[in-house]
Structures are given as structure tokens and as C-alpha cells.
Amino acid sequence: MLQFGIDQVLQQNPNWKQLRIGMITNEAAQTRDGIASRKALLDNGFNITILFSPEHGLDVTGADGHAMSDGTDTLTGLPVISLYGERLAPEAEHVKELDILLFxxxxxxxxFYTYLWTLTHVMEGATKFEKKLVVLDRPNPISGILELAEGPFLDEVNSSFIGRWEMPIRHSLTLGELALYFNETKKIAANIDVIRCKGWNRELFQPDWKLAFIPTSPAIQSFESMLLYPGLCLLEATNLSEGRGTPYSFTAIGAPWLQAERVAAMLNDISGGEFSAHAITFTPEHSKFNGQLCKAVRLEIHDRISFRPVLTGMICVKLIKTLHPEQFEWDIYPTNVNPSGKNHLDKLTGILGSEQLFDLPFAAFITAITKQTHARAWKEMVQQAILY
Structure with a gap:
């Protein structure tokens, strides 16, 4: 039976239970029984005195990239300090009364999902303010199979809050493992304790957990959106809809001008059977093309193990750009951490001047991205941090 780090710590009765705890969490963090982690800990006598929330806020309903304010938790009555607004890390005034930071x-x-980078800022804060950091680990929902890691690796000249340090797009690690890896490689020297999951092996995907899916943000509403996200997030840097504001968020690509039937047919021709593409329509309720009928292509995954989301996402963008030279455009993507929205594709891919890749002839493009998405070196790089 799978147990998360939260389930393990509730059974362990650790010696820091009565110390003053500041918890970095959100509503998506729940026990295997569906109880919010912060409530389960308080109900079991853990002395949590303050909460910190990442992007999307404590209730995980905040819009992508929008600054979140401090507030009060309606569930526990505790004060909530936002780590996605005017600050990205806890400050001295928040931690001076604390003994432990709990993530x-x-x-x-x-x-490019920002919760990892919030963790790294918390790690740096733990070192700066000499506080112990306990990470309650959780499985990687798109598996921990290191052979499925996909680049490109981030060139740190493109460092941002959607990718600070060198690593591939799909990382196949848990946040606990990444905390240990970066603590060592970036010489953060935080005093970290990772409470491991129990009953998880690296081959398992979220549906294999036999637990209800819990959305981690407004746009990640299904396991399929998680698995397609490493590739379809690249659409943020284009004038194509990634399905936000529809039931197809990060599982479909749309625009009023898209030749959806043709794109779907071409994708099906190059799929090895691991996915299929279907022409549909959708009308976004917010985000790009708000209120406009879009022709769209929905991707359906048939083989999780052989499916390569980053490679597939890059091919989708290249095909659509080639078929629609008059309509397709690269676009800015303003957020709280990148107000100008410039160079978003470089920040997502990790490659400097990445738009030029998509100008290559198709055969040369396939050769280039096959090389760029290759991430076999990652398994060796992270070996010392592997917990499972």
C-alpha cells in the first residue's frame, strides 16, 4: 500500500513534533485518505504555527503566473505567507519564531513547474536562518523511470523561476531526491531530512497508486495533463491555446485558424502507436482565445512507457508552425516572476535562441531535437540522491 511522506510522519511521532513548525504546503497536499496534510498534522498534535504557500496559493485556485497575497487559512485559522508574490522565500520576520520548516x-x-523552485528557495532560507528543513516526500506522478527523463537540459544562462539550475525538462525524480541532489551540487548545505514514501517503486504512474487524482493547479486537472505537460507547456510561448479554460487543459492544442484535421492526420502518421490525435473543437472560458471557437487537436496516450512528451510537444509546434506560416507566431508570456514575458520559449526549453530550432528543415529539426531531448546522462548525475 502506497503511503506518502505525510502518512509516514504521522506514524513516526518525531522528536520535533512539539517544536514551532512553519509549513510550506497547499490544498493538493493530502494524506492517502484525502485529509489536507496541514489539518492531519494539527489534529495529531504537531505544533504548526504558520503556513507558507507556493504559486496558485494555498487553495491551488490562483491563476497561472499571478501573484498571490498573504492571508488566513479558512481550514486551520493559521496565517498564510505567500511565496509567490512580493517574495519567493520565507523572510527573517517569518522564521525568527520557528524551529522547523516542513515542506x-x-x-x-x-x-518548469514552480513548486520545485519554491523548495530550492526554502532550502536556501533554511541555511540562511539556520533552521532544519523536513521534506515530506511524494512519488513522481509520471513515474520515476530515469530512462524516461527527457531534455533539453537547462543552460543556466536561461535561469528563471521556471528553471533555476541545470536539469532536464522531465526529471523522473521525487522532490525529496531533487532537494538532496541540489543541496549537494549547489552547495546549499541545508540541514535536510527527507521523510520517504512507502510502497512506491519507480515504475508506478499516478493511476497505479489506486488513489483519487487531486489537481495540483487550475490547469493540471487530470493525469493525462500531467503526462503531456512537459511537451505541451511549450505552447505557452506561442499564439496557440494549450487548452486552458477548457476541459482539455494541456491535453489539446487549439486556435480558430488551426487546420485540426490535417494536423491530427499528420501526427497519427508519425505516432508509433503510443498516442493518437483527434480533431475536436473547444471554446476557452479564459486565457487565449477567450470566448472564441477553436479548432483543436486532442492527444490521447496509449502507451505511457514509450510516449515521449517533450519530443512530441516539439514536433507538434514544428508541424503547426510549418502548416500555418501566416498565422503562427511566437508570443510573450507575462507572469509575476517574468513581467515582460520575454524569452519564454528559451526559459521553457532551457536553450538560448531556441526559436531558431523550429526554423530548421524538418529532417534537420528531428535530428536536432532527438539529440536535445536525449537525457541519459541524468541517471548518472543524480545517482547519489536516489532514495527508491
């Missing part, structure tokens, strides 16, 4: 936030397995 429990679910991840989706992609480099």
Missing part, C-alpha cells in the same frame, strides 16, 4: 507540496515531474 509538503505535490509535484508533476516537469522542470
Amino acid at each position: 509538503d507540496v505535490p509535484d508533476v515531474g516537469s522542470r
